[in-house]
Each structure stands twice: as structure tokens, then as C-alpha cells.
Amino acid sequence: METKEVAETTLLQGQAEIWKFMFGFADSMALKSAVELRIADIIHSHGGAATLSQIASTINNGGSPSPDINCLARIMRLLVRRDIFTVHHPSDSGDPLYNLTDSSKWLLHDSELTLAPMLLMENHPLLMAPWHCFSQCVKEGGIAFKKANGCEIWDFASANPEFNSLFNDGMACTSKVVTRGILLGYKEGLSRIGSLVDVGGGTGSLISEIVKANPHIKGINFDLPHVVSTAPEYRGVCHIGGDMFHAIPNADAVIMKWIMHDWGDEDCIKILRNCKKAIPRENGKVIIVECVVKPDGRGPFDDMAFVFDLLMIAHTSGGKERTELEWKKILEEGGFPRYKIITVPAFPSIIEAYPE
Template structure:
């Protein structure tokens, strides 16, 4: 009996060791998933399949790639094979026993850039931005940040991300397009899950609002709200006109336009605790006679959380090391600390069907 137990223990330990090795191999090459996904977006494979309205063959997909000068169907097959394994695309044998046919899944529908109405949300711009060489380069400096501090993006490019964007129009467009697509997706969930939160607001300033997609979505659902889109001058310079929205350029560390409510989506996670307190104090000054509220849309980290987006939140925390200037994602206790330091003793966390949550902060 003892020998059997010992043998079973040895077998279990061997399997765990082997699984551990497999895990390291998988994590070592997990960037391949990102690169395969990026290539599918660049080749517009989801759009090609979508235009046919049904699953199609590799030959049909290749024929739909308009700028293919010397197409390699074997290369395409190998990329799609991995993405089928990752459940980005589906694959099944044609009814006549012919070619394998590839279709869309619930995942690849988030990569469509074409739609009949043009209103379907897409994560394609974010895929292209986050996987561009400019955006991936800072990730190679994480260990250097541990050894000597500093900011990964600046180590990679010689300047922080905001300065880099102001000097590089191509990156600025990539970045703005990525932020715009996530704004549309997140705001759809915010507007449907935070209805009561907007109804009593007469005026709202979106701090770090980019090119204005966020406030435009708010105004569409709540036309009574007078909205200001507030961001750096070079960012708002490319903003499109939107009924009910005024675009204002400025620096949130200096002054924020006054309003009943200050809205910040994925802004605070870009900054250190010290800078977040400074920003929140400027938000407090912007609230008329300290009435109103600050509406923060950001992650609330749950170390033991097993929700659908909880794992992604921890990846975003490392993204803040790679791209931000001292930014981070925060737990509820960490949010409470900076809110109280900035003069917001009362807060409320609201969960919505999106990556981030809503944190309402009140100055009184």
C-alpha cells in the first residue's frame, strides 16, 4: 500500500512538473497569439468572411485580400489554424467533403471594421495600436524599470507617451483611434448601466476625453447635458464636431473647466498616486461650490476575483508600467486612500458589463 501511494505521488509530481514546463513554453510564446491576431486584422480576414455572409474557404479568403501581390496560402492557413485553436475563427468541413470552411465566432465579430450601419463596435483599432512596434517596444524594459526605476516608454523612445504622440502624427492617430474604439464599447455599457447617474447632471466635463467620442455618446442619450471635452491641445485639435459638445484644450494639472460633474474614463490609471491626488483636487475645484460629483471609470482590482474581466485588469496594470508615467490599476482600498487625500470622503463603486467599473466620488 505504501509503495503504491509513493508511486502515485511520484506520478502526480511528474505530471505537475511536466505541466509546469508546458506553462512556461506557452507563456514564452504567448506573444504569437497577439501577432496572429494583428495579422488577421491587417489582412481584414473578419471583414472578408463577413462580406460573404457564411463560412468560406482559404482560397476565398485569399482572393478577398485586395493588396496581396504574391499571396502565400500556406502561410495564411497556418495563421488561421492557430486562431481557430484560440477560438477566434471557427472551422468545419464543407458538406460536400471539400475544403475546410472558416467562419466568425463571438470573438472575431469584435474585429469587424465593416458593418451595414457602421455602428457595430470593433476592437480592431486597439489591436493595431497595442501591437504596433512603437507600443510593444516599452515592454522590453520592464526588468530595467525594476532595477533602476523610471518609465518604460521613455526608456524605449526617449520621451513619455504624451510627448511622443504630440510629435508623431502617425502614432497620435493610432493612439486616438484605439482610445476611440474602446470609448464606444465602454460607453455603451456605462450608459446602459449608469442611467440614474446622468439624469441629474446639468453640465459635465470629460477630462482626458481624447477626440470626444465619450461625451458624444453621453449627449446622444442625455441631450439635456451641456458637455465639455477637455484634453491636451494637440488631441482636441483632431476632434470632430458634435452637437452639444464644446472641445477645450488645456492641462488638467493647471485647471479644469467648471461643471456639475467631472467625468474621467481611463485617466487616473495613467498616473501615480501623488499625481492622481493633484488631479482630483483640480476636479474638486471644478465642481460648483463643491456640489456634484466626480465619475471615474477605471479598473477596481480584485486580487482573488474570478470575474470575466478580472484577469485582464492585472494585464492592464502591467500595461501601465509599459506605457504610463507612473500609472497603475488600483484595489478598492487604494482608491479610497487617494480619494480621501484629495478631499473626497464618500464614494460608491458600481459594476457594469465592461472592463472597468464606475467610481462615484463626492466632496461632501
């Protein structure tokens, strides 16, 4: 039986946990400010180590009035505590030097692999607002983004070029990160494809990299007309505007990265059935790049699958992350009775599904 002292200790720990979660947003806001101020880039430009004065001076050179170095120091103190940066105190009593870590290297704006645009996108007020509608969604149903912003996210993007650009930049940077994982971990799967259509391919970053690494593939980037209208030209890739709920361009295979999780089961089944019409009956396949939720998973990204599931409530019209059993169900109903899950060095996995 618990002693009174043990009960008090565990209760106090519980209180501490609630305080931590209550202010969980402080981490993302501090991180957002660091990205907006380009602190990781400034440290990188100083050879990987910089003092607060050097960071502030570079911020000032960017055209801002005199920076508040005390405010900067307090933000950096939290980010050091969170292991986003480290701080080194020289033995000669010089100013402390702030260094990059393996985490803050992902915040470099000009790096080929960066998550900075995605971080700015997800922490934009318009995309944060739907999170405040969760309890309302539980009570009365409905779409969180529409409750917060008056319309669904895709309609909002098509009518607001600035938001559309922010959204596309965020998607493009994550596409590069995930694409690297696909190219490293799915070489064999791409080796025997003659043509590949990227459904919901945005501005074409994924399909262009796949074609660059596999020149034998004829690439088709397929998305809504207002999205592909901003897409640059890529060698070996053509852009086609359309609606995946109506028809998908024909190809040997279809790839969809972080598309299915935006939609409910019925919509996913419609998309899959259109995919089935677009590919050959023999040797055709659908390559789905998505999270597979593992209720007891302990991998480096498994926890994020649960967070992304709530992200789907915030930003989509019925989307969700799925367990393997949930994937199996919609694949079968969509006309893909066989599948296999392939782990790649990235947040999502590859679900390779076959029509026969």
C-alpha cells in the first residue's frame, strides 16, 4: 500500500506534468522566433559558434532596430535547455559561445534539407487557430479549419496566394526530407517503373527528384490547377492539373506522399479506385508514403504519428493517420487486396499496394 509520502510525491509529479503540457506551445514559439531571426543561419555563418552579441549584431544588420539582447538571451536559454543549441563557456572568461546541434541544423534556411519552412507554416496563426476548435469539434462535429477560418484549407489556399505560397514552401521542404528517405530506401521499388504519376504532387519536388535519380522514369506531376500553375519546369516531368476524385493520368505506377492522410476512409477509397483505373492490371502498383500508427511503437518517429493524427483534425476535412489494420481495410475496399510495408529512413513508411 502506498505511503502518504509516496502518494504526495507522485501527485506532485503529476502536477509538474500538467504545467509542462500547459505551456507546451512555448517550445514551438521559441523555435519559431529562432527560425524567423535566422539564429541557426547566423551561428552557421560564424563557423558554427557565435556569441549573443554576434547573433544580435547580425540580426541588426538585417535592417532591424537595435535588438533586445536580454530577450534574445532568454529565448536562447530555453532552446539550450531543449538541446536545440548548446552553449560553451570559454575558460578565458570570454563571452559564451552558442553552437548548432543535430537538431538546429534542420533549421538552416539555405540547407538542401531543412524543416524551417514547415515550422513557419505550421506555427502560422491561421494554421494554429483550428487547434483551438477541438472541443467544439467533439461537441458538434465539423471541420476545425473551417470553424476557425471560414472555409476549408484547400479553398483558402486557392483564394489567398500568400498563404498558398507559405503552404507550398512548407510542403516542398518536407518533400525534400522525405524524398531523400525514399531514394535511399526504395531504390529497388523504383527500378522497374517506366512511368510514374505523383498524385497531389504539389509543385513537383518529389517527382523531379525521383526522375533525376531514375532517368528511365517518365514523370507526371498531378495536382489541382492552381497548384501546378506555380510549378517550375523539370527535365523529364510534365505537369497536369486536375482532380484526383474525378480521374488520374495513366502511368505504370502511382505515388502519393502524405495525401491519403488528408482524407476520410470513403474519400481514400475513391482515390484508390481512380488509381486502379490509371495503372496496368498486371505489374501496376500504388506507392503510398504515409505514417503507419503503431500503438506500442518505440521508434524515433512513432510518437509523432499520434501528433500528426491530431494535425489531421486541425487542418483537413476528415483526414487521419492509420494503423496497419486501418490501411488494410481501405486498400481492400479500394481494389488493392495485396500490400507490403517498407521501412525507409524517414518519418513515413512506404505502403506498396497491388491491384491483383
